[in-house]
Amino acid sequence: MIKIVVTDDHKLFRIGLAELLKKQKDFNVIATFSDGEKFLDFYTKSQDFDIVLLDINMPNIDGIEVLNKLRKIKSSVKPIIISMYDDGNYIAKCSKNGAYSYLLKNTDEEELIKAIRIVAKGKKYFSSLIAEKMVNFMATQSVSENLLSNKETEVLLLISKGLTTKEIATQLFVSTRTIETHRANILKKLEVKNTAQLIKKASEIKLI
Amino acid sequence: MIKIVVTDDHKLFRIGLAELLKKQKDFNVIATFSDGEKFLDFYTKSQDFDIVLLDINMPNIDGIEVLNKLRKIKSSVKPIIISMYDDGNYIAKCSKNGAYSYLLKNTDEEELIKAIRIVAKGKKYFSSLIAEKMVNFMATQSVSENLLSNKETEVLLLISKGLTTKEIATQLFVSTRTIETHRANILKKLEVKNTAQLIKKASEIKLI
DNA sequence: ATCTATATCCGTATAAATACGGATACAAAA
DNA sequence: TTTTGTATCCGTATTTATACGGATATAGAT
Numbered sequence: 108m109i110k111i112v113v114t115d116d117h118k119l120f121r122i123g124l125a126e127l128l129k130k131q132k133d134f135n136v137i138a139t140f141s142d143g144e145k146f147l148d149f150y151t152k153s154q155d156f157d158i159v160l161l162d163i164n165m166p167n168i169d170g171i172e173v174l175n176k177l178r179k180i181k182s183s184v185k186p187i188i189i190s191m192y193d194d195g196n197y198i199a200k201c202s203k204n205g206a207y208s209y210l211l212k213n214t215d216e217e218e219l220i221k222a223i224r225i226v227a228k229g230k231k232y233f234s235s236l237i238a239e240k241m242v243n244f245m246a247t248q249s250v251s252e253n254l255l256s257n258k259e260t261e262v263l264l265l266i267s268k269g270l271t272t273k274e275i276a277t278q279l280f281v282s283t284r285t286i287e288t289h290r291a292n293i294l295k296k297l298e299v300k301n302t303a304q305l306i307k308k309a310s311e312i313k314l315i
Numbered sequence: 316m317i318k319i320v321v322t323d324d325h326k327l328f329r330i331g332l333a334e335l336l337k338k339q340k341d342f343n344v345i346a347t348f349s350d351g352e353k354f355l356d357f358y359t360k361s362q363d364f365d366i367v368l369l370d371i372n373m374p375n376i377d378g379i380e381v382l383n384k385l386r387k388i389k390s391s392v393k394p395i396i397i398s399m400y401d402d403g404n405y406i407a408k409c410s411k412n413g414a415y416s417y418l419l420k421n422t423d424e425e426e427l428i429k430a431i432r433i434v435a436k437g438k439k440y441f442s443s444l445i446a447e448k449m450v451n452f453m454a455t456q457s458v459s460e461n462l463l464s465n466k467e468t469e470v471l472l473l474i475s476k477g478l479t480t481k482e483i484a485t486q487l488f489v490s491t492r493t494i495e496t497h498r499a500n501i502l503k504k505l506e507v508k509n510t511a512q513l514i515k516k517a518s519e520i521k522l523i
Numbered sequence: 524a525t526c527t528a529t530a531t532c533c534g535t536a537t538a539a540a541t542a543c544g545g546a547t548a549c550a551a552a553a
Numbered sequence: 554t555t556t557t558g559t560a561t562c563c564g565t566a567t568t569t570a571t572a573c574g575g576a577t578a579t580a581g582a583t
Contacts, residue, residue, distance in 0.1 A: 117399060117420035119427060123331020126338070141421070191325060212325035213349070219327060256529060269512035271569065285531055291571075292529095301539090302570075304477035306514035464559060479539065493561055499541075500559095509569085510540075 109227045110156035113139040114146040114173070115189070116165045120212075124160065124189075127216060134223070143168030147176060154184060157227055158207075163190045163197060174204035185226050189219075198233075198241040208232040209241075255296060262289040267306055317435045318364035321347040322354040322381070323397070324373045328420075332368065332397075335424060342431070351376030355384060364392060365435055366415075371398045371405060382412035393434050397427075402520075403506055406441075406449040416440040417449075463504060470497040475514055 111134060115121040118141065125136040137156055140146040144167040146159065159177075163170040174186055187208040188201045198209050207226040210219060218234065225232040233241070255263065265275045272290065276283040299305045319342060323329040326349065333344040345364055348354040352375040354367065367385075371378035382394055395416040396409045406417050415434040418427060426442065433440040441449065463471065473483045480498065484491040507513045 117328075118423050119332060119335075119397065119418075119420050120325075120328050122424055123333075123335050124327060126334040127327075127331050130334070189327065210327075212327050215326050216330055258530065266511050267515050269507065269509055269515075271509070273569080281530085282532060284533060287570080288531080294571085299477060300571090301477055301479070301510075303474050303510050303514050306511050307475050307477075307518065310515065310518045466560065481539080489560085490562060492563060495540080496561080502541085508541090 109134050111136050112156050112159045115162040116141050142166050143173040159186050178205040195240045209237050259293050316343050319344050320364050320367045323370040324349050350374050351381040367394050369396050386413035403448045417445050467501050
């Protein structure tokens with residue numbers, strides 16, 4: 108029996124997905140969550156499952172952060188990313204952070220089930236399309252991955268959500284000057300001169 | 316028996332949704348399609364269904380265009396929009412173009428089923444949250460085909476290129492106050508509060 | 524053991540954006 | 554014809570962002 112947890116902020120999607128998976132006799136969807144934070148809360152209480160299906164774009168704690176945390180604590184739970192974006196940067200990032208598979212939201216049922224069975228056995232599964240995107244990306248611009256520090260990425264995300272420097276500072280429990288410095292460094296690294304260009308560039312290279 | 320067609324470009328979503336709906340004895344999901352064009356192709360051959368669940372953002376022909384076409388030919392098929400965006404403009408536009416309901420992708424199963432049953436009887440269904448967003452939007456803005464005026468679009472493009480208000484004013488041979496007013500109006504129309512959110516939203520809804 | 528990157532903090536100053544007001548001219552739509 | 558939307562302009566005030574300068578502590582890499 109393969110025990111599965113689903114985490115996606117779109118309720119209709121995650122319960123639909125759970126419904127799909129339930130059709131497999133040896134699959135057991137034990138819980139679903141609307142964001143990474145709720146999932147991690149659950150995880151601290153119970154690690155009795157094999158696979159977590161994770162969306163990338165979620166409120167509070169996103170899929171990539173979840174991957175990170177699971178990797179850091181050397182969790183035995185195997186994460187599978189289900190994203191709507193077939194972007195090389197995303198794929199590479201997820202793979203690097205310990206994802207066992209990367210599926211698109213428009214893959215079909217058979218591939219999803221196949222991926223889950225493969226991952227449950229401890230093997231990784233990346234379709235040829237996804238693997239190709241990842242390789243292409245890493246060949247050309249592996250630099251962009253560690254362009255920004257973790258903290259800078261965190262700040263960038265909050266900027267993109269429309270928070271002001273002051274609001275970000277409050278939320279991260281640091282002074283506004285610290286955030287201002289982060290902003291300045293982010294602008295410098297992305298070679299832009301203001302917020303508008305920053306957000307545009309960041310979405311172009313799928314940093315947000 | 317309520318006959319339903321599902322149209323959404325994310326296969327996992329639409330088959331998951333179909334699976335959910337199949338649990339209702341009196342629901343019959345007769346077909347699913349990946350975009351508006353494929354759905355309309357099918358529609359020309361068969362109109363033997365009651366409800367179509369439509370995503371907005373789809374390749375080729377999007378949900379709003381489908382609404383338009385169905386309305387123009389006075390189709391008896393009742394369209395329900397299922398979108399990830401709770402945007403006032405989207406909601407108002409869909410309502411204006413004949414949607415019987417507007418649901419978010421994170422509504423729950425019960426509400427989806429309730430909406431379908433209500434719509435099947437020929438009534439419209441908009442949750443209080445959605446109705447409120449629509450009313451708020453319509454109170455302040457008129458629902459135009461083009462959300463932004465030509466001038467506003469021009470200004471938005473220059474903002475996204477990183478020009479400051481002063482630079483834009485110089486380039487367009489008008490005063491900075493004029494550009495400031497345009498900026499304020501753009502923010503209002505897109506329901507955002509600052510440049511960061513503006514650029515993010517504008518790229519999300521493909522305005523830039 | 525030393526160097527480097529990161530994360531944190533501070534001061535001073537200016538530029539820019541946002542939030543309130545309000546107004547006029549013109550063209551298009553109702 | 555009246556109303557509505559667009560484009561233009563203005564004042565005042567506050568809040569944010571950006572640009573300089575410089576500093577310390579720590580962890581990781583060489």
